[in-house]
Amino acid sequence: MKYISDLILKMSSVDRRWIFLVIALSVILPLYFPLGLPIRPTPTTQQVYDTIDALPHGSKILVSCEYGPSTKPEIHPMVLSVLRHLFKNEHKVYVTCLWPDGQFLASEALDLVGRDEYGLTYGEDYVLLGFRPGNEAVVKGIVSDIRKLYTIDAKGTKVTEIPMMNGVNRFEDFDFLFSASAGYPGTIEWVQYAADPTNVPMSTGTTSIQVNEVMPYVAAGQVQGILAGMPGAAEYEALIGVPGIGTSGMDAQSIAHLVIVLFIVLGNVGYLIERNRSKKY
Amino acid sequence: MFGEIFGAWVAVFLTFAIFSFLYKDNPFYKIAEHIFVGVSAGYWTSMFFWTQIQPNLFGRLWPSAQYSDGFWYGIYNFFGMISSSIFPEGGIDKGHDMHLTYLIPFALGIMMLLSLFKKLSWFARWGIAYTVGMAAGLRAYGYLNSNVLGQIRGTIIPLADPDLPMFSLLGASHFNNLIILVGTVTGLLYFFFSKEHKGNFGKVTRVGIYFLMISFGASFGFAVMGRISLLIGRFVELITYSSAQYHHATLWVLVIMVGLLGYSAYNDKDNPETEGS
Numbered sequence: 001m002k003y004i005s006d007l008i009l010k011m012s013s014v015d016r017r018w019i020f021l022v023i024a025l026s027v028i029l030p031l032y033f034p035l036g037l038p039i040r041p042t043p044t045t046q047q048v049y050d051t052i053d054a055l056p057h058g059s060k061i062l063v064s065c066e067y068g069p070s071t072k073p074e075i076h077p078m079v080l081s082v083l084r085h086l087f088k089n090e091h092k093v094y095v096t097c098l099w100p101d102g103q104f105l106a107s108e109a110l111d112l113v114g115r116d117e118y119g120l121t122y123g124e125d126y127v128l129l130g131f132r133p134g135n136e137a138v139v140k141g142i143v144s145d146i147r148k149l150y151t152i153d154a155k156g157t158k159v160t161e162i163p164m165m166n167g168v169n170r171f172e173d174f175d176f177l178f179s180a181s182a183g184y185p186g187t188i189e190w191v192q193y194a195a196d197p198t199n200v201p202m203s204t205g206t207t208s209i210q211v212n213e214v215m216p217y218v219a220a221g222q223v224q225g226i227l228a229g230m231p232g233a234a235e236y237e238a239l240i241g242v243p244g245i246g247t248s249g250m251d252a253q254s255i256a257h258l259v260i261v262l263f264i265v266l267g268n269v270g271y272l273i274e275r276n277r278s279k280k281y
Numbered sequence: 282m283f284g285e286i287f288g289a290w291v292a293v294f295l296t297f298a299i300f301s302f303l304y305k306d307n308p309f310y311k312i313a314e315h316i317f318v319g320v321s322a323g324y325w326t327s328m329f330f331w332t333q334i335q336p337n338l339f340g341r342l343w344p345s346a347q348y349s350d351g352f353w354y355g356i357y358n359f360f361g362m363i364s365s366s367i368f369p370e371g372g373i374d375k376g377h378d379m380h381l382t383y384l385i386p387f388a389l390g391i392m393m394l395l396s397l398f399k400k401l402s403w404f405a406r407w408g409i410a411y412t413v414g415m416a417a418g419l420r421a422y423g424y425l426n427s428n429v430l431g432q433i434r435g436t437i438i439p440l441a442d443p444d445l446p447m448f449s450l451l452g453a454s455h456f457n458n459l460i461i462l463v464g465t466v467t468g469l470l471y472f473f474f475s476k477e478h479k480g481n482f483g484k485v486t487r488v489g490i491y492f493l494m495i496s497f498g499a500s501f502g503f504a505v506m507g508r509i510s511l512l513i514g515r516f517v518e519l520i521t522y523s524s525a526q527y528h529h530a531t532l533w534v535l536v537i538m539v540g541l542l543g544y545s546a547y548n549d550k551d552n553p554e555t556e557g558s
Contacts, residue, residue: 017304023512024512027516028516028520031516032520042451043452070511071511072514073510073511073513073514074511074514100324100325100329101324103328130332131328132332132333133328133329133333134333136416136419137415137419140419151337151340151375151376151377152336152376160376188427189423191427191431192420192426192428193419196426196427196431207507207510208503208504208506209500209503209504209507210503211503212496212499212500212503217427217431219435219461220431220434220436221435222427222431222435228503229503229506229507229510230506230510231506245514248517249513249514249517252516253506253510256509256512257505257506257509260505
C-alpha cells in the first residue's frame with residue numbers, strides 16, 4: 001500500500017511538461033487511429049436541426065459569423081454543416097460578420113459549400129454582406145435599417161444591385177437567424193438587440209467556453225437550441241449525414257478528456273495522501 | 282502552388298513556435314508572439330478602415346452622386362492628390378447620399394486620436410464620453426429586456442403540470458423544475474448581503490453556493506473541452522502539412538526546432554542564469 005501511495009505522490013509531483021506530452025499524444029494518436037466512438041445528438045443540437053428543418057423552403061436566413069482563426073476548429077465545422085443544411089433546403093442565405101476575421105472565414109465557407117458543393121449563384125442564392133465595426137450598434141443597425149448599414153457587400157457590389165436583397169430592409173424581413181459565435185459581440189448581443197425585441201427565431205453555435213453563458217437563453221426559450229463546441233458540430237454533422245472535421249476530432253476529444261480526468265483524480269489523491277501524512281507526523 | 286506550400290511552412294513554424302513555450306520561454310516563441318500582435322493590429326486596422334471609415338464615413342461626406350466643382354469637393358480633390366485609392370476621382374461611389382452630420386463622428390474620432398498628444402489629450406474625453414453614453418444606453422435596454430425580464434419569465438415554470446413526467450434526464454420534468462426553482466432562489470439569496478449568512482438563512486445560502494459551484498465546474502469542463510478542440514484543430518493541420526504535397530513541412534520544422542532548442546539547452550546547462558527561463 002505504501003508503495004502505491006509513494007508512486008502516486010511521485011506521479012502527482014511530476015514535471016508539468018510530461019503532462020503536456022501525454023495530452024499531446026492522447027490527441028494525436030486517435031487522429032491517426034480513429035476509434036469510431038458513436039456520436040449521439042443532444043437535445044439542444046437536435047432542437048437546432050429541427051428548427052432549421054421546419055423552416056419553409058426558400059426562407060430568408062441570416063447567418064452571422066462572429067469567430068476568427070483562433071476558434072476556427074470549433075465554429076467553422078458548425079458553419080459548414082448549417083450552410084449545407086440551409087442550401088439543401090433551398091433557403092436564401094445572407095451572411096454578416098461582427099468580427100473582422102469572421103469575413104474571410106465566412107467567405108471560405110460560402111465558396112466551399114455554396115459555390116463548389118451546391119453550384120449556387122452569388123447574389124441570387126447567397127450573399128456575404130461582410131463585416132461592420134460597432135459591436136451591438138451593428139446589430140441594432142441591422143434591426144432598424146440594414147440598407148443604411150450595408151450599402152455595399154463584402155465584394156464592394158452595391159446592395160441595390162444584388163437581386164436577393166430585394167425586400168430585405170430590416171431584421172424582421174428574415175425568417176431565422178443563426179449566430180456562429182466565439183464571444184463578444186455574438187450570440188448574447190443578437191438575443192438582446194435582435195431576436196428578443198422582434199421575435200424572429202434564432203439558434204446558435206458557440207465555443208465550448210461560452211456554452212454556460214448562453215444556455216440560460218436556450219432554457220428560457222429565447223434561443224432555439226445550441227451547438228455546443230466541437231461536439232455540437234460533430235452531432236450536427238451526424239444529423240445531416242455529412243461527416244467532417246468535427247466528427248474526426250471526437251475520438252481525440254474523448255480520449256483527451258479521459259486523460260485529463262485521470263490527471264485530476266491523481267492530483268487530488270496525491271493531495272489527500274500528502275495531507276494525511278502531514279497530519280500523522 | 283508555391284504560395285500554398287510557403288503558407289503551410291509558415292503556419293507549421295508559427296504553430297510549433299507557440300507550442301515551444303510549453304517547454305520554456307525561447308526566441309521562437311517571442312518571434313511568433315510579436316508577429317501575431319503585429320499582424321493582428323495591421324489586419325484589424327485595415328479592415329476597420331476599408332469596411333467602415335472609407336465607404337461609410339468618407340462615402341457619406343463626399344459621395345460621387347453629388348460631385349460638383351465647389352469648395353467641399355475641392356477639399357476632397359486635395360486629399361485625392363495624396364491618396365487616390367482612398368479618395369478616387371469623382372467622389373466615392375458606395376451608394377450613399379451626402380450627410381454632413383457625419384462630420385460630428387469624424388470630429389469625435391479625430392479628438393480620440395489626440396490622446397496621443399499630452400497637451401491635447403483632454404479632447405479624447407468627448408469621444409469617450411459619447412461612446413460610453415451610447416453603450417450604456419444601448420445595454421441598459423438590452424439587459425433589462427433579455428437578461429432580467431426574459432430570464433425571470435424563463436424561471437416561472439409549472440410545478441404541478443400533469444403532462445410532465447416525474448423525472449427526465451434532459452427534458453422538462455417535475456424534478457428538474459424543482460431544481461430550477463431551488464437553484465434560482467438559493468442562488469439569488471446568496472447574493473443578499475443585508476442579512477448575515479447565519480442560522481437557517483445561512484443553510485439556505487449554503488445550498489446556493491453548491492449550485493454556484495456546480496455551475497463553475499460545468500464552466501471549467503467546457504473550458505477544457507474548448508482548449509482540446511483548438512488543440513485538435515492545430516494537430517489536424519500539422520498532420521495535413523506533414524504530407525509529401527507540402528514537402529513534409531511538419532517533420533522538418535519539428536526536427537530543426539527541437540535540434541536548435543536542444544543545442545541551446547546543452548550550451549546553457551552550465552549557466553545558472555538561463556536555467557528555467
